[in-house]
Amino acid sequence: MYETRYHQPKTLHEAVGLFSEVEEAAYLSGGHTLIPTMKGRLAAPAHLIDVRRIPELSGITVGPDRIIIGAATTQATVAASEKIRALIPSLCGLAGSIGDVQVRHVGTIGGSVANNDPAADYPSAVLALDATLHTDRRSIPASEYFAGLYTTALEPGELLVRVEFKVPEIAGYAKFRNPASRYALAAAFVARHRDGNIHVAITGAGNSGVFRWAEAEEALQARFEPDAVQGLLPDENDLMGDMHAPADYRAHLVGVVTRRAVENLGGTLIE
Amino acid sequence: MSNVAITVNGTLHTREIEDRTLLVQFLRDHLGLTGTHVGCDTTQCGACTVIVDGKAVKSCTILAASVDGASVSTVEGLADGEKLHDVQAAFHEHHGLQCGFCTPGMIMASVNMIERHDGVLDEATVRHELEGNLCRCTGYHNIVKAVLSAAEKHRAAHAVAAE
Numbered sequence: 001m002y003e004t005r006y007h008q009p010k011t012l013h014e015a016v017g018l019f020s021e022v023e024e025a026a027y028l029s030g031g032h033t034l035i036p037t038m039k040g041r042l043a044a045p046a047h048l049i050d051v052r053r054i055p056e057l058s059g060i061t062v063g064p065d066r067i068i069i070g071a072a073t074t075q076a077t078v079a080a081s082e083k084i085r086a087l088i089p090s091l092c093g094l095a096g097s098i099g100d101v102q103v104r105h106v107g108t109i110g111g112s113v114a115n116n117d118p119a120a121d122y123p124s125a126v127l128a129l130d131a132t133l134h135t136d137r138r139s140i141p142a143s144e145y146f147a148g149l150y151t152t153a154l155e156p157g158e159l160l161v162r163v164e165f166k167v168p169e170i171a172g173y174a175k176f177r178n179p180a181s182r183y184a185l186a187a188a189f190v191a192r193h194r195d196g197n198i199h200v201a202i203t204g205a206g207n208s209g210v211f212r213w214a215e216a217e218e219a220l221q222a223r224f225e226p227d228a229v230q231g232l233l234p235d236e237n238d239l240m241g242d243m244h245a246p247a248d249y250r251a252h253l254v255g256v257v258t259r260r261a262v263e264n265l266g267g268t269l270i271e
Numbered sequence: 272m273s274n275v276a277i278t279v280n281g282t283l284h285t286r287e288i289e290d291r292t293l294l295v296q297f298l299r300d301h302l303g304l305t306g307t308h309v310g311c312d313t314t315q316c317g318a319c320t321v322i323v324d325g326k327a328v329k330s331c332t333i334l335a336a337s338v339d340g341a342s343v344s345t346v347e348g349l350a351d352g353e354k355l356h357d358v359q360a361a362f363h364e365h366h367g368l369q370c371g372f373c374t375p376g377m378i379m380a381s382v383n384m385i386e387r388h389d390g391v392l393d394e395a396t397v398r399h400e401l402e403g404n405l406c407r408c409t410g411y412h413n414i415v416k417a418v419l420s421a422a423e424k425h426r427a428a429h430a431v432a433a434e
Contacts, residue, residue, distance in 0.1 A: 006273060006290035006336040028337075035293075035332045036314055048290070050337055076326070100403025101380065102317060105326040106333065182402070 001035075002044040012056050012161065015049050016136050019157040022047045027159060029072055029111035032103055056161050057110065062087065065194070068164045071110025075099070078109060088129070088165065090173040093268025094121050094189070097175060099182065110160045116152050116209055117183075118240065121175070123210035124189035126163065127201035128171065134162040148208045168193050174260035174269040175204070176253050178244050185245050186253035188213075190261040192224060200258060205250040207240045216258050226262040229255065275339040279304065280348025290336050294328075295319045297335035298345060306346040306375050310405070317404035320376035321345050327383035329403070346375040349382065358382050358421040367417035369408035380404050381418045390426035392419060 006028075009015040019025045026045035028034055029052060037043040051057055057072035062083045069078060078084060079096035098104055098112070098121050112122040113133065126133070126142045133140040136159045145153050154160065168191040175187035184204030191199045200216040203209075219228045233251045241247035260269050276285045279302060286301050298304045298321070310318030312331050319331040322344040349356035355363065358381050368374045384400045385392065392400075397418045398411070406414065 001291045001293075003289065004291050006334060008337070008339075028334075031334070031337075032314060032332055035334070038291075039312065048334075052337075100317070101384070101400050102320055102327050102329045102403045103314065105328050 001038045002041060004038070004045055005047045006050065007047060008050045008053055010053055012054050012136055012159070015051055015054055016157060016159055018047070018049055019159075025049055025157075027051050027114075029114075030074065030107040031111070032099070032107040033111065033115050033117065051110075051159065052108075060084065065167050066164055067091070067167060068162050069109055070162055071113075071160045072108050073110075075104035075107050075109070075112075076101075079104060087167045088171060089266055090171045090189070090268050091125055091129070091165065093270075094125055094173045097121060097173075097268060097270045109163055113163060114152060114154060114160045116146060116150055118149050118206060118209040119183035119185075119204045120210075121173075121184060121187060121203060124187055124201040124203040125165065125173070127210055127212055128189035128191040128199040129165040129168060130191075130193065130199065131166065132164040133160060134164060135160055146210055151209075166193065170265045172261040172263070172265040172267060172269075174257040174264060174271075176257050176271050181244075186250055186257050188254065188258040188261040190220070190258065190265075192220075197221075198224065200261075202234070202254055202258070205234075205239050205254050207238060207247075211238070213254070213258065220262065224262070226259045229258050229262065231255075232258075273336045273339070275336055277335065277338060277340070278342040280344060288335055290334070292335045294321070294323075294330035294333040294335045294338060294343070298330065298343070304345055304347050308372060308375055310372065310376070315403075315405065316373065316376070317380060318373050318376040320379040320404065322379055322383050325383075325386075327380050344379070344382075346378055349378070356382070357424050358385065358418070361417040361421035361424070362414070365413050365417040365420060367410065367414040369406070369410040373404060373406045373408075377401070377404050377406065377414055381414075381421065384418065385422045385425050388422070390422040390424075390429065392422040394419065397422075 024046040028048045028050045052072045058070040061068040075095045075098045085092045131142045171191040173189045186205040189201045198220045200213045236247040236251040239247040239250045308318040310316035314332040321330045
């Protein structure tokens with residue numbers, strides 16, 4: 001790792017101010033993507049601004065139709081939250097399926113959502129649950145937030161503060177993992193909202209990251225049952241193909257995990 | 272450079288370190304506590320697992336500066352003189368190791384797992400919770416036996432203490 005300067009601001013104002021004052025800064029949350037990237041010398045920020053001690057980035061607030069999670073909340077905290085489990089159990093299941101115990105003790109929701117890894121779990125929940133991303137300067141609807149691989153609508157220096165999820169009538173999450181890396185080869189977050197709209201978000205498979213699968217949404221809108229998506233496949237030209245899985249296999253997996261998510265509403269199925 | 276004050280196995284250590292110092296480097300190179308191993312150095316193998324403020328973490332992926340003020344437990348802090356910690360004793364008794372390289376991380380992850388579950392564990396849970404610790408000798412079977420045995424001992428001890 002190249003040399004870097006570590007900062008631990010205690011306020012939002014201080015963190016954002018520092019980012020604009022220094023050259024080559026990066027925000028650090030759990031660091032479980034950034035630190036390995038720095039160790040591999042693929043990133044070399046001169047300043048690391050640790051956001052974990054900023055009060056606005058912590059805490060979970062639950063209302064009847066909203067769950068608001070501070071960006072620095074760890075995956076383990078979300079996985080174990082009874083308040084969240086009572087309203088969106090699949091969100092707890094999703095958080096509990098990320099990485100391993102040690103990784104979940106450190107990795108954060110904000111880090112995952114800001115990094116937008118195409119195989120990350122949280123982006124699918126953000127899209128399917130019609131979340132709002134609150135930053136230090138504005139609120140961004142999920143539909144306008146994801147902008148391709150590792151890319152989001154966040155501007156340089158803009159800090160993700162809270163993620164606000166809409167509580168659906170019911171939701172399910174199903175994931176098929178790469179057995180070695182345990183990242184999603186394909187995963188589906190399916191939610192039926194209280195207004196009757198159905199959202200299907202797919203992660204792990206898209207060649208520009210997480211996406212809403214419109215054909216599956218239409219099919220499930222007509223009939224909200226697992227076999228409504230039987231035989232339905234996304235266009236493999238829109239999917240990733242790599243050494244782990246060719247695009248046609250990923251298309252097959254997308255169909256499988258979508259069906260399984262509908263079969264496991266109120267839960268999580270990880271394979 | 273940053274000044275950090277980190278309590279390791281009950282002793283407060285104050286050092287001036289480069290900001291890029293990883294927690295595992297702080298433990299091994301600055302404090303000479305080489306029981307914590309570096310296996311993959313990529314957050315996968317878990318050989319570097321230590322417990323920070325009650326949570327098992329991978330010390331190869333944490334900056335020492337970010338745990339300033341925290342309390343860290345490493346494998347060196349488990350035994351009471353010559354008397355092994357129950358988890359260490361169980362690994363010994365059940366031969367829960369082959370080459371031994373992954374063992375410090377396995378033991379710290381297991382100690383933390385048993386504490387978080389109050390010793391109430393079954394085989395499936397132990398295997399699931401050890402996902403972040405790799406044994407390249409594939410010695411998992413006896414490791415799982417050792418963890419279950421130590422968990423049972425923990426539960427029995429707490430049941431007695433509660434009476």
